[in-house]
Amino acid sequence: MMAELKKYKLGEICKITSSKRIFEKEYVDGGIPFIRGQEISDGSIANPSSEFLCYISPERYEELKKNYGVPKKNDILITAVGTIGNTYLVEDNKKFYFKDGNIIWFKNIKKEVYPLYLLFFMKSPFFNQQIEYSLIGAVQKALTIVMLSKIEISLPSLATQRKIATVLSNIDRKISVNREINRNLEELAKQIYD
Numbered sequence: 001m002m003a004e005l006k007k008y009k010l011g012e013i014c015k016i017t018s019s020k021r022i023f024e025k026e027y028v029d030g031g032i033p034f035i036r037g038q039e040i041s042d043g044s045i046a047n048p049s050s051e052f053l054c055y056i057s058p059e060r061y062e063e064l065k066k067n068y069g070v071p072k073k074n075d076i077l078i079t080a081v082g083t084i085g086n087t088y089l090v091e092d093n094k095k096f097y098f099k100d101g102n103i104i105w106f107k108n109i110k111k112e113v114y115p116l117y118l119l120f121f122m123k124s125p126f127f128n129q130q131i132e133y134s135l136i137g138a139v140q141k142a143l144t145i146v147m148l149s150k151i152e153i154s155l156p157s158l159a160t161q162r163k164i165a166t167v168l169s170n171i172d173r174k175i176s177v178n179r180e181i182n183r184n185l186e187e188l189a190k191q192i193y194d
Contacts, residue, residue, distance in 0.1 A: 005156055011149030013118075014109040018145065019100045020068050027054050032061040032095050037079040037102035040086045045096070056097055069107070070097060074115040076106040078122060080143040085131055089119045104145060117161035120168045121153055 010016060022034060034054040039045055064070055071077065071090050079086040081102055098105070109115050121127055134147045155161065 005154040007152050007154050009149060010106075010151050010153060013113050013153070013155075014106045016145050016149050017105050017107065018103070019098050019105065020064055021100050022056060022060075022097065026056055026060060028057050029055065031055040031057045032097060035077075035096055035098040035103070037082050037086070037099065040077060040079050040088045040103065045088060058095075061095060061097060064097060070095070071105065071107070074109060076109075076115065076119055076122065077103050078106070078143065078148075080104045081141075084135070084141060084143055085122075085128060087119055087122045089115060104143060104148060112158060113155065114158055114161035114165055116165035116169060117155075118153070120165055127151065 027034065032055055033045075033052040034056050035045055035052070036054065039052070061070065073090055073093050075090045077088045077090070077098060079102065106118070109118065130151045131143065131147075134143075134151075135141050156164070
């Protein structure tokens with residue numbers, strides 16, 4: 001007998017919010033990485049160079065942490081403008097902050113929800129269809145906190161969520177390894193050709 005799935009709105013299972021505004025004049029040459037939407041890609045924080053393009057001071061970061069909170073392990077970020085829907089699951093408690101309006105923050109995820117399962121839901125065609133439906137007719141395409149709060153998710157038991165997330169995670173890892181092998185083969189073929 002299959003267990004019943006319970007439906008929730010995303011706003012019922014976590015707090016959906018954004019960061020506090022950081023002004024360009026607050027950027028510094030080094031310190032705490034400041035992430036913008038274009039730096040979230042393929043489930044990770046990506047940057048073409050080894051360094052981030054923007055930073056805030058450690059003092060400003062500590063002020064934000066004390067007064068408003070900062071991203072921590074198992075929080076999820078999703079890009080809200082430009083390339084909409086790129087997700088990132090915070091895997092550790094490394095220090096960083098992010099741009100308000102460009103990225104939406106899922107935090108305080110209820111204990112009945114496995115964060116990796118929620119991440120895979122947010123990568124699903126079903127979730128993306130709901131986003132697309134919400135964006136139809138909008139002049140400036142952008143996700144909003146209100147819009148995301150209303151999206152429904154069906155949750156199996158926590159144990160089932162873990163099993164599903166583990167299987168999908170293993171598949172993602174294999175796909176990533178295959179992409180890397182293909183990149184290496186292309187590079188080798190180019191070297192041989194040259």
